[in-house]
Amino acid sequence: MAIASLRSVCMRTAVLLIAAAALAVPVSAQQPQPYMMPPKPIADLVDAPLTPTVSLSPDQQWMLLMQQPGLPPIEEVAAPELRLAGLRINPRTNGPSRAGYYTSLTFKRIADGTERPITGLPATPRINSVSWSPDGSRIAFAVTYSDRVELWTAALADAKAAPMASMAMNAAYGGTYDWASDSKTIIALAIPANRGAAPPEMSIPTGPVIQQNLGKKAPARTYQDLLKNQADEAIFTHYATSQIVRLTIGGQPIPLGAPGIFSQATPSPDGKYILVEIVHPPFSYTVPVDRFPRRVEVWDMNGVSVHSLGDFPLADQVPMTFASVRTGPRDYGWRADAAATLYWAEALDGGDAGVAADKRDQLFMLAAPFKSKPTPLATLGLRFGNVQWGNDNLALVSERWWKTRRQHVLLARPGSPSSKPRLLLDYSSEDRYNDPGSAMMRPTDRGTYVLLTGGGGNSIYLSGAGASSEGDRPFIDQFDLKSAKAKRLFRSESPVYERPVRLLDPGKGILLTTRESVSEPPNYYIRNLGGGAPSQITKFPHPVPQLASVQKELIRYKRDDGVDLTATLYLPAGYKPADGPLPMLMWAYPQEFKSADAAGQVTDSPYRFVRIGAHSPLLWLVYGYAVLDNPTMPIVGEGEAEPNDTYVKQLVASAQAAVDEVVRRGVADRDKIAIGGHSYGAFMTANLLAHSDIFRLGIARSGAYNRTLTPFGFQSEERTLWQAPDTYAAMSPFMFADKINEPILLIHGAADNNSGTFPLQSERFYDALKGHGATARFVLLPAESHGYRARESVMHMLYEMTDWLERYVKNAGPRTATGGGAGTGAGGK
Secondary structure (H helix, E strand, C coil): CCHHHHHHHHHHHHHHHHHHHHHCCCCCCCCCCCCCCCCHHHHHHHCCCCCCEEEECCCCCEEEEEECCCCCCHHHHCCCCEEECCEEEECCCCEECCCCCECEEEEEECCCCCEEECECCCCCCCEEEEEECCCCCEEEEEEECCCCEEEEEEECCCCEEEECCCCCECCCCCCCEEECCCCCEEEEEECCCCCCCCCCCCCCCCCCCCCCCCCCCCCCCCCCCCCCCHHHHHHHHHHHCEEEEEEECCCCCEEEEEEEEEEEEEECCCCCEEEEEEECCCCCCCCCHHHCCEEEEEEECCCCEEEEEEEECCCCCCCCCCCCCCCCCEEEEECCCCCCEEEEEEECCCCCCCCCCCCCEEEEEEECCCCCCCEEEEEECCEEEEEEEEECCEEEEEEEECCCCEEEEEEECCCCCCCCCEEEEEEECCCHHHCCCEECEEECCCCCEEECEEHHHCEEEEEECCCCCCCCCCEEEEEECCCCCEEEEEECCCCCEEEEEEEEECCCCEEEEEEECCCCCCEEEEEECCCCCCEECCCCCCCCHHHCCCEEEEEEEECCCCCEEEEEEEECCCCCHHHCCEEEEEECCCEEECCHHHHCCCCCCCCCCCCCCCCCHHHHHHHCCEEEECCCCEEECCCCCCHHHHHHHHHHHHHHHHHHHHHHCCCEEEEEEEEEEECHHHHHHHHHHHHCCCCCEEEEECCCCCHHHCCCCECCECCCCCCCHHHHHHCCHHHHHHHCCCCEEEEEECCCCCCCCCCHHHHHHHHHHHHCCCCEEEEEECCCCCCCCCHHHHHHHHHHHHHHHHHHHHCCCCCCHHHCCCCCHHHHC
16 A cells, blocks of 8 residues: 555544544533333334244143243333443343343143243243253253342243352353253352442552563454452452353252352253353453453363363454464363363464464363273364264264365264364355355254264265255255265245254154245244154244234345345335335345355345334334345455445445346335345445445444444454545545435444444444435434343334334435435445
């Protein structure tokens, strides 16, 4: 890059940042506004009851139906919250502050549909962390009260729930509990006895907060909720410290070892050992808890350490290049098919994906009693992804490489570790059409999951989305491990979308699926692969029958550079071509690709049920709008080219192509189309308004608009601001706030904890827009994070969006000269 160009970019960046700081001074106080409600047809969709979540028992004979409540009230979302080390903790409960929950549980027998509602629950239960015992005889779950979290169980035999022990759990960090293989014992994290009061927050400083770096590179992405001082460290330690306990059904908790900050305490498959990961100081003010120092040990079931994997330092010097990792052992766990064998990966390239290396990772094993040297299982040319265990002759090791998007699956033989793993699958993570699918698993009597095999152990079963030019058509293949050939056993057929859930009996070809259509909600079915009609197990009703007749179509069109694009077009119930064009809301999210062919692949199914969530653009189908959902906005950089170097050009071209297509179809009025998106989609929205005059309105929720505030990379951009200053500046709509002459509605959660999208992004962007006379509105939702949860917040968000859609799209007059010509595209500015 030329020195003059670099200086120009840096000077422009500095000037705009200084201008933004000046604009941040308040001009006048704003009058408080109460929460508002959207029109009733939209509010009714949001308040519709949710379909239960389903969990299948290990013996595959029973389902657990878990009922979700509606949106929580603002009182719940705005409850006290500690934001420490990347965690969000409710100090009253010592649990997570924003966890979802269930309100009722019901056992349902698959064979005959018999239901057993679970009784004995608290009056208004808040249930989460639900899991089956390995033998399927009961479930365990956490119940959150106003001042604590308790562990409960319910037996399948009588469906009666009861607390497992009079003990407060520590659900703030590290998981709440795990079953041991005997189905009677649970290893759990509890609040230490006699813990005492929480340390006070810092009120009067005792000195400055100092950080220093002595010549070592320690880059970090833009993290939220970090520790800030010693008082934060003390408070974090207080709430994150747990006591590991051993519980048995009907028994009292037995403390194991000393209290600590445990990120995991996982029993071995044979129930004789516990894999323990202990976080300890020195803590960091620049990275979250998952980068803190940690000691990894194996304990016996009495809490005595019998082996140490090591004590690993603070991981604040991991290179920024994607696929870089910390040095030393990582990704450790238990072999699912063995009694008590550890596995882990170690980097062979210093953890730096930016250096050239033939070998990247090595996978190791170590069996109890952990006295021998670790056994290498696989040496990998790419970065380790995961391992799926089968038996001594079968393990699938996945490796991947971000830069090339390559994915490999290797066949390893744990019982013969000296034999070289064989490449089984080689594909691109971007190429959905040729994705071979994922290996199907089966439960074991020890509570683990291992590979499901057939043909005397010589084949596995693969299940996938089945992406094709016709849309997604989920499938099951039987994959021969010797020939590496697949035989198709099942494929979803139009006009329904049917997804495999579990191959219950491979020998008899009995398959559990979910089946849905555009107008029929997903329900569970039993299917015989040998033929015949499937048998329906659940009969969940349509949650919003007023949308049963909505029209849905998967459409295809091309960008001006020949890249294929797709979108899902929704039209209101009863719409006819004679009704003419409608006002339209487009809702999108860009994605980077290394291949134009992959970028043009279809990403949806025309036969999926029309789902309406509380944040969905489809809500406006009941208010006279057409909706174009997920019009693809691919940003392609083939070969050595970086996708984001031509981000704006490709983004505007994709948007223009989408508008041209819906106008050609006669379903939308070119002068009455809004564009919107959430997070990176909000960033997209602001860029489209800054660099084109295609749209009448932009709706940007929880976005980032100034890339100089995320200088060590963002989204799929792994270069830093100093490596690609021109790209960072060109992609930042903040730098072009003076060019935005269409109305823009900014919405943001005041407690956004997503990396890079802190509320300051919207605050400064609004100040810049206001300073240049733009038509803009900024709505800051109290207590909300990156996604909005409280009913009051969601309803108000929909009120604001409806108000501006009605004002600036549906009832908008002709475009003015300052608003740009209709559909002028990139040349409009």
